[in-house]
Amino acid sequence: MSRVYNFSAGPAMLPEEVLKQAASEMTDWRGSGMSVMEMSHRGKEYISIAKKTEAYLREIMEIPDNYKILFLQGGASSQFAMIPMNLLRGRNTADYINTGQWSKKAIAEAKRYCNVNVAATSEASNFTTVPARSEWKLNPDAAYVHYTPNETIGGVEFDSIPDTGNVPLFADMSSTILSRPIDVSKFGLIYAGAQKNIGPAGLTIVIIREDLIDEPLPGTPVMFSYKTHAENESMYNTPPTYAWYIAGLVFEWIKNRGGLDAMARLNKRKADKLYAAIDKSGFYKNPVDKNYRSWMNIPFTLKNSGLDSKFLEEAKAAGLVTLKGHRSVGGMRASIYNAMPEEGVDKLISFMEEFQKKNG
Numbered sequence: 056m057s058r059v060y061n062f063s064a065g066p067a068m069l070p071e072e073v074l075k076q077a078a079s080e081m082t083d084w085r086g087s088g089m090s091v092m093e094m095s096h097r098g099k100e101y102i103s104i105a106k107k108t109e110a111y112l113r114e115i116m117e118i119p120d121n122y123k124i125l126f127l128q129g130g131a132s133s134q135f136a137m138i139p140m141n142l143l144r145g146r147n148t149a150d151y152i153n154t155g156q157w158s159k160k161a162i163a164e165a166k167r168y169c170n171v172n173v174a175a176t177s178e179a180s181n182f183t184t185v186p187a188r189s190e191w192k193l194n195p196d197a198a199y200v201h202y203t204p205n206e207t208i209g210g211v212e213f214d215s216i217p218d219t220g221n222v223p224l225f226a227d228m229s230s231t232i233l234s235r236p237i238d239v240s241k242f243g244l245i246y247a248g249a250q251k252n253i254g255p256a257g258l259t260i261v262i263i264r265e266d267l268i269d270e271p272l273p274g275t276p277v278m279f280s281y282k283t284h285a286e287n288e289s290m291y292n293t294p295p296t297y298a299w300y301i302a303g304l305v306f307e308w309i310k311n312r313g314g315l316d317a318m319a320r321l322n323k324r325k326a327d328k329l330y331a332a333i334d335k336s337g338f339y340k341n342p343v344d345k346n347y348r349s350w351m352n353i354p355f356t357l358k359n360s361g362l363d364s365k366f367l368e369e370a371k372a373a374g375l376v377t378l379k380g381h382r383s384v385g386g387m388r389a390s391i392y393n394a395m396p397e398e399g400v401d402k403l404i405s406f407m408e409e410f411q412k413k414n415g
């Protein structure tokens with residue numbers, strides 16, 4: 056069985072080189088006589104893996120020294136609660152931008168802890184665009200502004216980092232982190248579940264400006280406090296050691312391929328050609344405003360939805376899998392993160408052209 060091109064939104068493809076390296080180190084990590092999975096997280100070998108992983112991430116993202124990197128569990132979904140639990144800093148209100156399904160979930164969770172001001176929403180367009188910054192109604196007293204730079208389900212992505220003045224900007228980067236260089240210093244906090252563009256599920260990365268770390272709301276469990284994890288180098292309890300190790304291999308892979316500039320060039324090229332094929336077809340359609348189309352998640356519909364299951368079956372037979380769109384959107388979705396080779400996108404485009412010829 057050869058490997059397929061897997062267009063899953065997450066857990067998603069990992070670089071084959073990384074999987075092969077992990078396989079070769081599976082039973083004996085570099086002469087230690089044990090698997091990384093079997094190591095004490097407090098042992099010298101594992102500490103070296105953890106530190107190296109952090110150093111690679113700091114290097115490829117150019118994360119300034121006044122930011123802590125936390126390696127947590129609980130997924131991006133836990134961050135929806137951890138953010139208001141930890142970062143209201145004596146205030147009682149926070150600004151949120153609503154650009155789709157993931158924004159909505161973050162908003163719903165924050166409402167349990169504070170007043171949420173939805174400062175802008177693209178709901179009227181059925182989340183096919185990004186609200187213009189000039190129309191945002193930010194509250195100067197807000198503890199922070201939260202937004203979702205890339206909406207994984209709708210396939211909508213911000214083309215720049217919004218300016219929020221003195222109010223810290225927080226971003227759910229689960230499906231866009233590492234897809235291109237970003238200026239980390241513009242953010243108070245960045246978080247991402249690993250299973251899209253970082254590594255295996257089970258690891259969640261939080262990058263937080265140190266001065267924001269404070270006592271959480273009374274009653275917050277110790278495990279839900281950023282302070283706990285920051286003060287203990289993410290080793291207050293047993294971290295997700297194996298996922299952390301694989302993430303390190305992925306960061307090293309990115310560095311060796313030219314870093315985030317190289318990723319950005321490749322990702323833009325992959326996305327551009329897939330959108331071009333969709334737009335010129337007259338058979339496939341992507342509803343998103345051309346200025347805000349995601350590089351990572353590309354939803355599209357067929358002219359006749361009655362052909363959806365045929366499309367999926369034949370794609371699978373051609374080695375192109377997990378193209379079914381999210382249940383809330385329907386149609387197809389091609390998620391093309393860093394680890395999706397350009398060849399996979401080329402094969403998908405050829406397949407789509409053939410399918411249209413036979414069924415269009």
Ligand SMILES: *Cc1c(COP(=O)(O)O)cnc(C)c1O
Binds near residue numbers: 130157203249
């Ligand atoms: C996948 C995803 C989530 C949810 O992540 P979990 O790790 O499953 O909690 C949240 N936000 C965005 C933007 C996502 O893509």
